[in-house]
Amino acid sequence: MKKLIIAVLMALSIMSLGAKKEKAIPEMPDMQAQMEKADKIENYRAKKDVAWHKTEYNKVLKYLNKTRK
Numbered sequence: 001m002k003k004l005i006i007a008v009l010m011a012l013s014i015m016s017l018g019a020k021k022e023k024a025i026p027e028m029p030d031m032q033a034q035m036e037k038a039d040k041i042e043n044y045r046a047k048k049d050v051a052w053h054k055t056e057y058n059k060v061l062k063y064l065n066k067t068r069k
Contacts, residue, residue, distance in 0.1 A: 040064065 041064050047057075 037064075
């Protein structure tokens with residue numbers, strides 16, 4: 001009984017490993033969205049001189065750069 005169960009499990013694992021896997025097609029980055037995010041970051045950097053508080057400015061800039069990707 002044990003040999004039968006082990007044989008069935010091995011057969012299933014061999015079949016699942018042998019099955020052809022579809023390769024994931026990498027998504028093309030949305031250039032328009034990337035340009036908008038870059039513009040948003042650049043506009044925010046231009047406001048550095050009138051930043052309401054330097055630490056708040058740096059936090060927001062760090063967040064914008066992190067979400068850019």
